[in-house]
Amino acid sequence: xxxxxxxxxxxxxxxxxxxxxxxxxxxxxxxxxxxxxxxxxxxxxxxxxxxxxxxxxxxxxxxxxxxxxxxxxxxxxxxxxxxxxxxxxxxxxxxxxxxxxxxxxxxxxxxxxxxxxxxxxxxxxxxxxxxxxxxxxxxxxxxxxxxxxxxxxxxxxxxxxxxxxxxxxxxxxxxxxxxxxxxxxxxxxxxxxxxxxxxxxxxxxxxxxxxxxxxxxxxxxxxxxxxxxxxxxxxxxxxxxxxxxxxxxxxxxxxxxxxxxxxxxxxxxxxxxxxxxxxxxxxxxxxxxxxxxxxxxxxxxxxxxxxxxxxxxxxxxxxxxxxxxxxxxxxxxxxxxxxxxxxxxxxxxxxxxxxxxxxxxxxxxxxxxxxxxxxxxxxxxxxxxxxxxxxxxxxxxxxxxxxxxxxxxxxxxxxxxxxxxxxxxxxxxxxxxxxxxxxxxxxxxxxxxxxxxxxxxxxxxxxxxxxxxxxxxxxxxxxxxxxxxxxxxxxxxxxxxxxxxxxxxxxxx
Amino acid sequence: xxxxxxxxxxxxxxxxxxxxxxxxxxxxxxxxxxxxxxxxxxxxxxxxxxxxxxxxxxxxxxxxxxxxxxxxxxxxxxxxxxxxxxxxxxxxxxxxxxxxxxxxxxxxxxxxxxxxxxxxxxxxxxxxxxxxxxxxxxxxxxxxxxxxxxxxxxxxxxxxxxxxxxxxxxxxxxxxxxxxxxxxxxxxxxxxxxxxxxxxxxxxxxxxxxxxxxxxxxxxxxxxxxxxxxxxxxxxxxxxxxxxxxxxxxxxxxxxxxxxxxxxxxxxxxxxxxxxxxxxxxxxxxxxxxxxxxxxxxxxxxxxxxxxxxxxxxxxxxxxxxxx
Numbered sequence: 027x028x029x030x031x032x033x034x035x036x037x038x039x040x041x042x043x044x045x046x047x048x049x050x051x052x053x054x055x056x057x058x059x060x061x062x063x064x065x066x067x068x069x070x071x072x073x074x075x076x077x078x079x080x081x082x083x084x085x086x087x088x089x090x091x092x093x094x095x096x097x098x099x100x101x102x103x104x105x106x107x108x109x110x111x112x113x114x115x116x117x118x119x120x121x122x123x124x125x126x127x128x129x130x131x132x133x134x135x136x137x138x139x140x141x142x143x144x145x146x147x148x149x150x151x152x153x154x155x156x157x158x159x160x161x162x163x164x165x166x167x168x169x170x171x172x173x174x175x176x177x178x179x180x181x182x183x184x185x186x187x188x189x190x191x192x193x194x195x196x197x198x199x200x201x202x203x204x205x206x207x208x209x210x211x212x213x214x215x216x217x218x219x220x221x222x223x224x225x226x227x228x229x230x231x232x233x234x235x236x237x238x239x240x241x242x243x244x245x246x247x248x249x250x251x252x253x254x255x256x257x258x259x260x261x262x263x264x265x266x267x268x269x270x271x272x273x274x275x276x277x278x279x280x281x282x283x284x285x286x287x288x289x290x291x292x293x294x295x296x297x298x299x300x301x302x303x304x305x306x307x308x309x310x311x312x313x314x315x316x317x318x319x320x321x322x323x324x325x326x327x328x329x330x331x332x333x334x335x336x337x338x339x340x341x342x343x344x345x346x347x348x349x350x351x352x353x354x355x356x357x358x359x360x361x362x363x364x365x366x367x368x369x370x371x372x373x374x375x376x377x378x379x380x381x382x383x384x385x386x387x388x389x390x391x392x393x394x395x396x397x398x399x400x401x402x403x404x405x406x407x408x409x410x411x412x413x414x415x416x417x418x419x420x421x422x423x424x425x426x427x428x429x430x431x432x433x434x435x436x437x438x439x440x441x442x443x444x445x446x447x448x449x450x451x452x453x454x455x456x457x458x459x460x461x462x463x464x465x466x467x468x469x470x471x472x473x474x475x476x477x478x479x480x481x482x483x484x485x486x487x488x489x490x491x492x493x494x495x496x497x498x499x500x501x502x503x504x505x506x507x508x509x510x511x512x513x514x515x516x517x518x519x520x521x522x523x524x525x526x527x528x529x530x531x532x533x534x535x
Numbered sequence: 536x537x538x539x540x541x542x543x544x545x546x547x548x549x550x551x552x553x554x555x556x557x558x559x560x561x562x563x564x565x566x567x568x569x570x571x572x573x574x575x576x577x578x579x580x581x582x583x584x585x586x587x588x589x590x591x592x593x594x595x596x597x598x599x600x601x602x603x604x605x606x607x608x609x610x611x612x613x614x615x616x617x618x619x620x621x622x623x624x625x626x627x628x629x630x631x632x633x634x635x636x637x638x639x640x641x642x643x644x645x646x647x648x649x650x651x652x653x654x655x656x657x658x659x660x661x662x663x664x665x666x667x668x669x670x671x672x673x674x675x676x677x678x679x680x681x682x683x684x685x686x687x688x689x690x691x692x693x694x695x696x697x698x699x700x701x702x703x704x705x706x707x708x709x710x711x712x713x714x715x716x717x718x719x720x721x722x723x724x725x726x727x728x729x730x731x732x733x734x735x736x737x738x739x740x741x742x743x744x745x746x747x748x749x750x751x752x753x754x755x756x757x758x759x760x761x762x763x764x765x766x767x768x769x770x771x772x773x774x775x776x777x778x779x780x781x782x783x784x785x786x787x788x789x790x791x792x793x794x795x796x797x798x799x800x801x802x803x804x805x806x807x808x809x810x811x812x813x814x815x816x817x818x819x820x821x822x823x824x825x826x827x828x829x830x831x832x833x834x835x836x837x838x839x840x841x842x843x844x845x846x847x848x849x850x851x852x853x854x855x856x857x858x859x
Contacts, residue, residue, distance in 0.1 A: 068676040081676040089646035091654070093637040097838045100756040104794065105838075108634040111551025111702065125756070209789020212551040212702050216789055218756045223790030317658035320651050322666040323676040327650070336658060422756060443655065449834055450754075456655050522674065 068323075069476050073524045075483025080473040081323050094455040099128055099426060099446050103217040106442065106457065114213045115148040115204065116435035116460070117442075122217030123291070124431025124442040127310065128450070129219045129422030136415030137221025142290045143234075143407040144207050144216065145433065149289050150241060150400040151200040152436040153352075153393050157248060158193045165256045165390060185251055196244045199237050206230070221419030228414045238408045241401035242366070249370055249394050256390070257377070266387040267378070270478055274299040274341045274384050275467050276331060276348035279355030280434045281306075286363040287355050287399060289434040295358045296331065299343055301382040305333070309432040312441055316458065319466075328466045329458060339470050347470070350438025350463040352392035357382035362395065364402035370395045386471060426450045435460040483523070539595040539716065542574035542586070543625075544615055546608040547635050547685065548601030551702040552626035556598070569716055570595075574615075589618050596621040596715055598698070602628040602635050602846065603686045616692040621715065625708075627701035627796045629688040630726070632846020634701070636685045639845055639852035640837065643683045684858045687847045697726040700782060701796035701843055707781045728781030730800050733793055737775055737784045739765045748819045752832025755791060766792040770832075772839060777803060777810035796843045805849050807840030 072078040090109055097105060103121040107114035119141065126133060133141065158166075158181055167180035182190040201211045207224055208214020216222045226234070256262050265271070276299060280292040294312070296305040307315050317332040330336050334346035341347065348354070362368040374391055375381050383392075407413055431442045438460035445454040461468070522528055543556060573594060574586055597619040603609055616622050627633040638646070651657065651664050669676050688694050698711045711727040714720055721727065734740055743765040753770045760766070766773035766787075774795035775787075786793055799806035818829050833839055841848050 068674075070674040079671075079674060081674075089638045089641060089650075092641050092646045092649050093635075095641070097835050098754060100754055101835075101838060101842075105634060105637075105842075108549045108551070108701070111549035111554055114549075114551065129756075207789065209785045209787070209791065212554050214789065215786045215791040220756070223755070223760075224762070313655055316656055318654065318656045320657075320659045320663040320665070322663050322669040323671075325665045329656075330658075332658065419759060421759065449831075451834055454655070458656065 069521045077477040077480050080476040091455045094452045097452050099450045107213045120431045120433045120440045120442040124429045125219035128426045128429025130424040131220040131422040133221045134417045135412045137418045139413050140222045145290050146400040146403045147200050147203050153397045219422045225418040226414050235408045238405040245397040245401040252394050271386045272384045277354035277357040278348045279358035281359045285360040287359045309430045329463050347466040349467045352396050353389040356392045362399050364399045367399035538571040540573045541570045542594050542597040544599045546601030547604045548628045552600035555702040594619040598623045598625040600626040602632050603691045604682050612692050621695040623696045624688040624694045625698045627843040630697045631798050631844040632687045636846030685846045699797040733775040733778045733780045736780045744768050747817050750819045806844050
């Protein structure tokens with residue numbers, strides 16, 4: 027490999043790994059006070075030395091909801107983006123949509139389309155990072171490969187030099203589009219009730235048209251990479267479908283009026299573990315369907331389906347636990363909203379034996395299908411004549427009172443809910459972040475991994491890595507992203523025997 | 536000759552600063568090759584005890600981002616201070632307390648009560664709260680405690696330099712790292728960014744009025760704003776005049792006013808007071824009723840003028856809020 031190219035890849039890899047680590051180290055569950063850089067798992071053994079109970083804990087809580095009180099609502103898109111520097115665009119957009127609802131103002135067509143363009147670009151960029159650099163290398167290079175090779179450099183080795191150039195270059199251009207409209211890519215500023223703060227100059231359109239065309243090519247090429255390398259290997263397929271990574275829960279995602287996946291807007295649809303629609307509701311009704319349960323051993327709350335009641339950490343037809351994120355979105359919808367993504371969707375369910383798919387690791391494949399939809403949607407938007415319109419915002423006139431805004435963040439459904447006084451000052455803010463919706467299922471996955479790996483008091487070699495896999499499949503950001511890098515996980519794991527004595531402590535930085 | 540050692544660490548922050556450091560890597564390939572990164576928990580695998588074992592002052596510089604709000608973070612800040620020749624507060628949270636510092640207006644109890652009891656989606660009739668120690672069939676999982684007050688880094692340890700911004704830009708980060716490696720550092724205590732107000736580099740500078748008289752303040756959502764004209768000239772609060780430059784007016788290029796994340800210039804002690812005194816001395820009405828009518832347009836002075844700097848300001852925190 028040419029040295030310059032190799033250096034570029036190594037740099038790209040270091041950057042992307044670091045971005046990944048940022049997410050995975052951040053246990054930002056919900057308005058949070060960071061307390062430790064580590065997630066915590068306490069495992070308790072019974073007399074035989076088998077696992078009796080594993081507690082997956084999040085040791086942080088900031089106070090975003092409370093310190094939002096008294097702020098002008100229009101500042102919320104910028105304040106709440108600071109919940110997470112890895113996916114600020116998701117919080118920014120959920121907050122902005124919440125302002126539309128609060129002020130009862132419909133964005134202008136151009137305003138809405140610019141938001142959607144930025145949002146789909148963000149979705150594609152974030153998913154690409156995960157697939158090529160973060161979770162994906164596990165599969166592309168191979169789960170048994172040495173950790174040092176399970177990174178983008180290893181990916182290059184497997185798929186060729188051009189791949190690296192393409193991934194790094196495409197992501198850079200996608201981030202430039204977000205900066206164009208948002209001023210900054212980390213903590214953008216475009217969102218206001220009724221539209222956006224900046225329009226698209228027609229002179230700049232050709233460059234974005236080219237980007238969108240390249241994005242579609244990039245996303246479909248990514249699917250080819252996945253198919254050739256991952257799905258072409260029966261061992262991988264066996265792992266994806268293994269019992270250890272399967273949970274029968276409900277699934278939630280946002281759908282359009284034809285029940286197709288939509289990242290930016292729509293109704294929330296929930297299916298049970300048989301794939302049957304059990305609830306469908308508008309964002310405004312979320313309190314009738316979603317509730318939060320507290321366990322004394324974690325600062326993270328566990329979200330469940332309210333009509334079914336909290337039934338503990340159980341799965342099956344009656345469970346009130348639901349999952350969000352790519353696989354859940356596909357399971358909760360009847361199809362994709364764009365043609366190439368729809369074809370990939372049909373192939374996905376045909377290959378994995380029909381809907382719904384319960385294999386957590388299938389999230390990687392679902393993510394690539396979503397990349398295709400995001401790219402196709404970008405292309406639709408840049409070719410829409412209204413995208414360069416000058417009516418980018420509508421001034422709200424209603425007296426504000428209460429609003430709810432929902433988007434599909436890369437890692438799942440994200441709710442923002444504000445109440446204000448008549449001047450539009452926040453009196454109550456509630457946010458339920460993507461990974462919090464997944465928290466119960468993640469806790470179950472971690473416990474299952476522990477139970478499978480610790481027998482007779484013996485801690486299996488590589489326990490942390492396997493527990494990590496239980497995490498990583500969700501691309502979890504316990505609050506925004508507890509991503510985990512192939513090779514290691516930032517957790518501390520403590521094992522107590524039946525007398526509750528600490529017998530072992532493993533810590534992975 | 537061995538390469539200078541550099542450490543990165545983070546405390547209470549969102550991860551955006553790390554993104555910037557990471558984005559930088561491509562730009563300063565040459566610089567990165569000149570240093571030995573001894574601690575970067577976000578990107579590399581290092582152990583706390585390895586740092587503890589290093590001789591004092593053996594790290595050239597630590598770049599620390601995030602505010603301080605737990606004993607663990609405070610300990611880490613002290614340890615790195617001891618091991619480093621230069622302690623650099625990186626980003627608005629370490630520099631000024633940042634947006635998490637707005638929590639200093641509220642008590643810990645308020646936060647916990649909302650999160651676990653009063654939140655609209657709570658299903659918690661028993662009012663369960665996370666416990667430092669939980670008892671469940673003899674099993675006792677433990678959690679760390681939360682503190683009341685958010686502090687900037689220099690309220691905990693001595694800080695040599697500051698790199699401002701939420702997040703800092705790759706450009707000013709590169710300038711700071713280069714200054715460090717080439718030993719061209721400004722006087723101790725400096726903020727490493729141009730020491731002049733943002734208006735100086737604002738593309739709308741030409742339309743900034745020399746004399747201004749405010750009849751009303753408009754909030755950004757209340758009016759369609761002229762994309763070329765100074766925000767203040769349009770009656771929209773912009774923190775530019777009391778904020779240090781260096782971001783190249785990023786938010787303004789996104790069509791929104793400055794919110795002050797780079798903090799004040801060296802000549803200003805309290806960023807919020809500075810802009811308040813400047814705005815208020817230019818109100819057109821001179822009677823109390825008229826003045827308060829104009830100020831209706833700034834309904835949240837703390838969040839507007841101290842969005843990033845409350846923890847470090849003269850106001851600092853809610854009256855009688857305990858620090859532990």
